[in-house]
Amino acid sequence: MSAMEPRQSNQREAILGAIRHGLRRGALPADQAAMLRGRMIAHPRQIIPARTALDHAGLIALFTENAIREFCTVARIATRADLPGAVADYARAQNLPMRAVVAPHPALQAIDWAHAMLEMRFGRAEPSDLISIQEGFAGIAETGTLLLSSGATTPTTLNLLPDTAIVALDVARLVGPYEDAFDALRAAGAMPRNVMLVTGPSRSADIERTLELGAHGPRRLHIVLIGDDAAAATG
Amino acid sequence: MQNTSPAFSENVATALHDPGLQRALGRAKKPFAQVRANAVAKLPEFEALRDTAKAIKDHSLANLDFYLEHYAAVVEAQGGVVHWARTAADARAQILAICQAAGAKTVTKGKSMISEEIALNDYLAEHGVVPIETDLGEYILQLRDEAPSHIIGPAFHLNREDWEASFRKAHTHLDPDRVFAEKRDIQAEARAVLREKFLAADVGITGANFLIAETGSSVIVTNEGNGDLTQTMPRVHIVLASIEKVVPTIEDTLSLLRVLARSATGQEFSVYTTFSTGPARATDLDGPSEYHVVLLDNGRSNMIGGEFQDMLRCIRCSACMNHCPVYLSVGGHAYGSMYSGPMGSVLTPAIFGLDQGHLLPNASTFCGKCETVCPVKIPLTGLMRHWREREFERHLTPTPMRYGLGLWAFMARRPALYRRATRLGAWGLGILGRKSGRFRWLPLAGGWTRDRDMPAPEGETFFARLARQERGA
Numbered sequence: 001m002s003a004m005e006p007r008q009s010n011q012r013e014a015i016l017g018a019i020r021h022g023l024r025r026g027a028l029p030a031d032q033a034a035m036l037r038g039r040m041i042a043h044p045r046q047i048i049p050a051r052t053a054l055d056h057a058g059l060i061a062l063f064t065e066n067a068i069r070e071f072c073t074v075a076r077i078a079t080r081a082d083l084p085g086a087v088a089d090y091a092r093a094q095n096l097p098m099r100a101v102v103a104p105h106p107a108l109q110a111i112d113w114a115h116a117m118l119e120m121r122f123g124r125a126e127p128s129d130l131i132s133i134q135e136g137f138a139g140i141a142e143t144g145t146l147l148l149s150s151g152a153t154t155p156t157t158l159n160l161l162p163d164t165a166i167v168a169l170d171v172a173r174l175v176g177p178y179e180d181a182f183d184a185l186r187a188a189g190a191m192p193r194n195v196m197l198v199t200g201p202s203r204s205a206d207i208e209r210t211l212e213l214g215a216h217g218p219r220r221l222h223i224v225l226i227g228d229d230a231a232a233a234t235g
Numbered sequence: 236m237q238n239t240s241p242a243f244s245e246n247v248a249t250a251l252h253d254p255g256l257q258r259a260l261g262r263a264k265k266p267f268a269q270v271r272a273n274a275v276a277k278l279p280e281f282e283a284l285r286d287t288a289k290a291i292k293d294h295s296l297a298n299l300d301f302y303l304e305h306y307a308a309v310v311e312a313q314g315g316v317v318h319w320a321r322t323a324a325d326a327r328a329q330i331l332a333i334c335q336a337a338g339a340k341t342v343t344k345g346k347s348m349i350s351e352e353i354a355l356n357d358y359l360a361e362h363g364v365v366p367i368e369t370d371l372g373e374y375i376l377q378l379r380d381e382a383p384s385h386i387i388g389p390a391f392h393l394n395r396e397d398w399e400a401s402f403r404k405a406h407t408h409l410d411p412d413r414v415f416a417e418k419r420d421i422q423a424e425a426r427a428v429l430r431e432k433f434l435a436a437d438v439g440i441t442g443a444n445f446l447i448a449e450t451g452s453s454v455i456v457t458n459e460g461n462g463d464l465t466q467t468m469p470r471v472h473i474v475l476a477s478i479e480k481v482v483p484t485i486e487d488t489l490s491l492l493r494v495l496a497r498s499a500t501g502q503e504f505s506v507y508t509t510f511s512t513g514p515a516r517a518t519d520l521d522g523p524s525e526y527h528v529v530l531l532d533n534g535r536s537n538m539i540g541g542e543f544q545d546m547l548r549c550i551r552c553s554a555c556m557n558h559c560p561v562y563l564s565v566g567g568h569a570y571g572s573m574y575s576g577p578m579g580s581v582l583t584p585a586i587f588g589l590d591q592g593h594l595l596p597n598a599s600t601f602c603g604k605c606e607t608v609c610p611v612k613i614p615l616t617g618l619m620r621h622w623r624e625r626e627f628e629r630h631l632t633p634t635p636m637r638y639g640l641g642l643w644a645f646m647a648r649r650p651a652l653y654r655r656a657t658r659l660g661a662w663g664l665g666i667l668g669r670k671s672g673r674f675r676w677l678p679l680a681g682g683w684t685r686d687r688d689m690p691a692p693e694g695e696t697f698f699a700r701l702a703r704q705e706r707g708a
Contacts, residue, residue, distance in 0.1 A: 012307075012319040015478065015532045019300045022540030028301045036301055036483070040449045043484040046287045047280050049493075066503070104520075124520040127434055143504040152518035156467050160460055178489045191450045193515055193522050194467070197508040202460040204422060205500075206372040206388065208395055209262060212419045215371060216426060216433075217460025217507065 045179050052142045052176030059141040059174045060225065066144025070200030071213060072221045078228050080107065083168060084116030086224050087133065091118075094220065096164060100131035105153040108135055108168065124155035125162055132158040132218075136169035137188075138181035139223070143199055146223065147181045150194035159196055165218040171227040238587050239571030243594040246569035256566050259392045267557035270501025271608065278497065288494045289612045291487045292548035295479075299539060302448040302481045303530070309451030313513030315526040323353035326531045330355060330440070330473060333527050334364045337471045339437035343429075345455060345462030346370035347442030348386055348551060349475050349531055351573035352586065355440075366440075367432045369461040371425055378405045384567030386574065387499055387553045392566050395421070429461070439465035439523070443476035444550065445491065446528075449484040452510040453528065456495065460507055472511070472523035477531045479547040485510075491550060494610035498552040534586045542621050546581050548611040553578075555605035555615060561598050570595055577605035577615040584622050593631040596622035657696045665694030 020026055028036070054062060064074045077086050091098055102108050104122040113120040125132050135154055138147040146167055150156045159165060175181050178197070185195065202217030213219050239246060250256055275281045295302055307317040318333075320326035326349075334342060342364055344350065356366040356377070368377040372390035376383060378401045383389030398421050403411065406428060415421050441462050445454040453474040455462040466472045482488055496502040515522035538544055556562040556576025567575035572583040572592065580599060584592030596619035605615045626632050627640070646653045668674055668691025676684050683689065695703075 008319060011321045011325060014321050015319055015530070015536055016300045016303065018532070018536035019303075019478075019539050022536060022538070022544075023297070023300070024540060028298065032298075033301060036298055037305075040305070040483055043449060043486050045486050046291075046490045047283055049278060049280050051278075070506075127430070145504055150519060150522060151516075152520065155520035156463075157521045160463050160467060178492075179486060182485050182489070191452065191510070191512045193512055193519055195452075195510040195512075196463065197504070199502075199504045199506050199508075201506070202458070203506060204371045204459045206370070206375075206390055207398055207418045207421055208259075209266065209388070209391060210418050212422050214419075214426065215422060215459035215461065216369065216429065216464055 048177045048179060049142060054141070054176060056171075056174070059176055060171055063139050063141040063144055063174050064225070066141065067139075067200070067223055068144070070144050071203075072144065072200055072223055074223045074225065076225045078226075080111060080168075080226055083108075083111055083224060083226065084113050084118055087166060088116040088118055090166070090222055091131065094164065096131060100133050100166070101125050101129040101158065101162065102133045103135045103154050103158055105135040108133060125157035125160070127161060129162045131164045131166065132162040133166045133168060134158045136167045136173065136223075138184055139169050139174040139225075140176075140178050140181050140197070141174060142177050145178070145197050145199040147185070148196045148198055149185060149192040151192055156194045156196070159198065160217050163214070163218060164220045164222065165201070166222045166224065168224050168226060171225050174225075238583075238591055240583055240587070240592045240595055241590075242571060243569060243598065246571055247565050247598075250565040250569040255394055255397070256392050256568075259394060260563055260566055263388075263391055263557075264563050267563075271498060271554060271557070272501075274497035274501040274503060277503070278493075281494070281497065284490060284494050285610055285612055287490050288550075288610055289548060291482060291490060292550075292611050295482045295487075296539065296544060296547055299478065299481065302483060303478060306446055306448040306451060306481050307528075307530070309448065310513065310526075310528055313451055313526075315451065315513045315528060318527060318529045320529055320531045320533075323531070323533050326353050326475065326529050326533070327355060327358045329529050330475065331359060331362050331364065333471065333473055333525075334359065334438050335362075337437050337525070339364055339471070341365045341367060341432065341436045342438045342440055343367050343369050343432055343436040343465045343469065344373070345439070345441035345457065345465040346373050346389070347440070347475055348383075348573055349442055349477050350440065351383060352533065353475075353531065355475070367429070367436065369429050369432065369459075369465055370457070371422065371459060371461070374425060374429065375401055378402075382568060383573055384575070385553060385556065386551050386578075392568065433464040433468045436465075436469045438471040438473060439467075439469040440473045440475055441466050443474050443480050444495070445488050446474075446476055446481040447483075447485060447488055447510070448481055450510070450512055452485075452512045454488060454508065454510050456492070456505045456508050458500075458502075458506040463507055463509055466509075466511055467522060470523055471525040472514075472527070474511070474526075474528045475531065476528065477533065478535055495550055495552055498554040498608065498610040538585055543581065543585055543618060545613050546578070546585065546618055548613055549578055549582070550611060551578075552610055554608040554610065555613075558604045558608050560600060560602060560604070565598075570598070577619070578613070581613075581615060581618040581622065589622070589625060589629060589631060593622070593626040593629075596620075596626070654696070654698055658699060661692040661696045661699075662694055665692045667691070 099119040137149045201221040202215045204215035318329040359366045384392040443453040496505045514526040562576040574582045580595035601616045673688040
């Protein structure tokens with residue numbers, strides 16, 4: 001790219017120059033630039049929909065209702081030890097193979113999957129994988145949306161390649177508005193490479209405006225909420 | 236795509252007599268408005284959010300140079316590369332150079348209107364790189380060598396039989412006697428064919444709905460997941476975005492997202508809203524190892540500070556066209572530009588020049604519905620009027636219309652003459668049309684009366700009646 005650099009810097013200056021010409025000023029004065037930097041650091045919230053002002057039981061109910069409306073299925077289990085059983089029940093009910101690719105997340109690796117006759121592989125998804133199990137970062141009750149973030153233990157391909165995506169989510173990770181989920185993400189460290197807000201399984205209405213599920217991503221999205229309301233209240 | 240906006244009048248005639256298109260438009264007309272209205276009704280804060288969305292975009296545009304520089308610096312600090320492109324030709328050359336450096340044979344593409352704007356596909360193909368559209372609608376348009384007719388539902392003008400015929404013609408490796416019993420069978424075939432392409436591609440190109448200065452992220456919004464596969468599977472990800480897409484923070488983006496899907500498809504939220512931030516990290520198990528952003532200007536910086544700056548707030552939701560009586564009668568192709576409907580009528584002359592797009596701002600009854608549904612409150616009719624004024628100033632208006640407008644202006648500036656002439660006209664037409672109450676034909680108005688009758692005046696002008704009634708009162 002080094003050969004392009006002089007031309008690149010010309011183009012950059014030309015674009016910025018044209019914008020400043022239009023705004024009838026030069027580069028932003030230092031005090032104003034500092035103010036804008038301050039706004040980014042404070043990243044103020046704007047209007048938060050009142051529908052998200054709920055107690056934790058209310059958030060679980062709203063999340064579940066919205067996720068189901070967006071064609072997800074939602075299961076509730078009390079503890080992580082129940083996850084293999086819940087996955088096996090789901091796979092049997094959908095007539096799916098008892099095999100899945102699982103996020104190499106500590107909370108999922110600690111589970112005894114073989115107990116439920118499930119054959120598991122930990123890692124990123126490959127095109128031949130039919131079922132994936134991902135660890136959710138947050139659930140957003142506002143619209144029944146999952147926040148899935150990429151990382152060493154939560155590869156993005158799990159969200160995309162398999163026909164059936166299963167997401168495990170602790171109920172303590174349910175929040176009201178999107179903003180709360182991003183605050184949690186900021187608290188967890190630097191912005192991950194990939195952050196997906198997922199609301200239901202993949203779909204398209206491109207053919208005669210008829211909604212059909214399973215366009216390019218998963219045809220089914222199954223969410224397993226882990227923990228009871230009491231666990232949520234202390235979590 | 237080839238811009239055919241100068242042929243707007245001919246295009247309209249073709250569109251009105253295209254039964255397939257009229258069937259597709261008939262199917263869309265009611266749901267377009269209905270789904271948005273339903274979504275808006277479910278969110279009491281929606282109207283207030285429109286003001287917030289407008290304020291965020293106005294703030295971003297008033298400081299666009301600052302936020303672009305900040306955004307670019309953050310992207311590069313995270314290992315991404317930012318390419319600044321003044322023109323369409325610059326952007327095409329930069330993208331080709333990245334593809335060639337990657338040794339790319341095929342490139343998968345997420346839906347991007349900017350890519351249409353710079354006619355990227357033809358250029359890549361001419362230089363030995365095969366572009367593959369992966370949005371279902373864009374994919375079939377590529378097979379048919381057609382332009383999109385809608386900014387978010389690019390193939391909504393097609394009917395089921397068009398899909399079947401195109402797939403049979405293109406997918407020759409499949410059984411020619413296969414049956415498409417349901418629409419989902421068509422979709423399943425596209426999914427299987429395109430899955431192979433996602434896995435084989437060397438480079439993935441997506442657009443961006445938003446660029447976030449705070450985090451250096453690009454944001455795409457899809458329902459299919461094609462954009463995500465495009466930016467996750469290949470080794471190189473190129474984001475192609477225009478300069479006005481940058482906003483300050485994640486929170487600003489979330490406010491805009493709250494109005495985007497509701498205004499567009501009537502969904503509360505699209506299925507996939509994805510924030511991409513730089514190339515794969517050292518510990519990531521997947522994701523592209525190169526992350527490029529091509530920032531396209533192509534005439535937009537010249538709109539800053541001028542009468543068309545408001546148009547740069549546009550978040551490409553399509554609500555304006557979905558509610559436009561003109562668009563819903565003729566569809567998107569008639570506009571001859573990838574940007575159609577009211578937003579296209581303002582944007583096309585700004586990007587491609589008034590000589591190319593001057594007819595489009597006339598394709599409006601100024602009913603104003605577009606403005607009432609625009610999530611960022613762009614004064615679309617006012618902007619179209621600005622273009623009409625410029626069209627007149629630059630003598631691009633057709634001669635008969637110029638003479639007509641000149642005559643009208645002469646009369647309108649002379650109220651006494653105007654009233655006398657209209658009184659005479661109303662009286663004369665009133666007598667001539669007394670019998671049937673309508674005219675099947677009128678001199679100099681043949682174009683108007685060809686498709687409908689002109690109601691006959693009752694013999695009195697508005698001014699005369701008003702004066703009479705005021706005297707009476």
